[in-house]
Amino acid sequence: MVKSMLAAAWRPAVGRRGESDHMSVTYQSFEAEHIDRVLDLWSRSEGIDLGSDSPASLQEFLERNPSFSWVAVRGDLLIGAALCGHDGRRGYIHHLAVDSSERRTGIGQALVQRCLSGLRRAGIGKCHVFVFRNNRFGELFWGPAGWERRDDVQMFSHFL
Numbered sequence: 001m002v003k004s005m006l007a008a009a010w011r012p013a014v015g016r017r018g019e020s021d022h023m024s025v026t027y028q029s030f031e032a033e034h035i036d037r038v039l040d041l042w043s044r045s046e047g048i049d050l051g052s053d054s055p056a057s058l059q060e061f062l063e064r065n066p067s068f069s070w071v072a073v074r075g076d077l078l079i080g081a082a083l084c085g086h087d088g089r090r091g092y093i094h095h096l097a098v099d100s101s102e103r104r105t106g107i108g109q110a111l112v113q114r115c116l117s118g119l120r121r122a123g124i125g126k127c128h129v130f131v132f133r134n135n136r137f138g139e140l141f142w143g144p145a146g147w148e149r150r151d152d153v154q155m156f157s158h159f160l
C-alpha cells in the first residue's frame with residue numbers, strides 16, 4: 001500500500017495527464033530553472049543522446065545563447081524542449097523532444113518556429129540540425145517541414 005502510494009507520488013509526464021489536460025500549452029524561454037525537467041524529458045525520449053550534457057554544461061550553453069531555446073509547458077508539466085544557439089554564422093537546434101503523450105499536436109513545430117524566429121532576429125540565415133541516421137523522425141518530421149537532408153556532408157567529431 002505504502003509502496004504503491006510512493007510509486008504514484010512521482011511519475012514522469014507520460015500517463016500523468018489529468019488535471020493538466022484542460023490547460024493549454026504555453027511556450028517559455030528555456031531557463032536554468034527548467035534544466036532538471038528538460039533532462040528528464042530528454043532521457044525518456046528515443047533518438048536523443050545526451051552525451052556529456054549535464055545541468056552545468058546546459059546552464060553554460062543557455063548563458064552563451066540566451067533566449068534562443070524553448071520549452072513547452074502544460075500546467076505544471078514540462079512537455080517539450082528544444083536547445084538552440086548559434087556561432088555567429090549558423091544556427092543549431094539540438095535535442096528537440098516532445099513528451100510521447102503530447103505528440104502530433106504541433107508542439108514540435110511550434111518549438112522549432114520559435115527557435116528559428118530567434119535566429120532570424122539575430123541575423124542568422126541558416127540553421128542545421130543533427131539527426132541520427134536511424135532516427136525515423138529525420139524523415140517524418142524534418143523532411144516534410146522543408147528541411148533539406150544533406151547527403152553531400154559528412155560529420156567528423158573529435159574528443160578534446
Ligand SMILES: CC(C)(COP(=O)(O)OP(=O)(O)OC[C@H]1O[C@@H](n2cnc3c(N)ncnc32)[C@H](O)[C@@H]1OP(=O)(O)O)[C@@H](O)C(=O)NCCC(=O)NCCS
Binds near residue numbers: 046103140
Ligand atoms: C520529433 C518530435 C519532436 C516531433 O514532435 P511533435 O510535437 O509530435 O511534432 P508535430 O506535432 O509538430 O509534427 C509536425 C509534423 O511532423 C510529422 N510527424 C511528426 N511525427 C510523426 C510521426 N510519428 N509519424 C508521421 N509523421 C510525423 C507530421 O507531418 C506532423 O504534422 P501532422 O501531425 O499535421 O501530420 C517528437 O516525435 C519526438 O520528441 N521524438 C523523439 C525525439 C526525437 O527524435 N527528436 C528529433 C531528433 S533532434
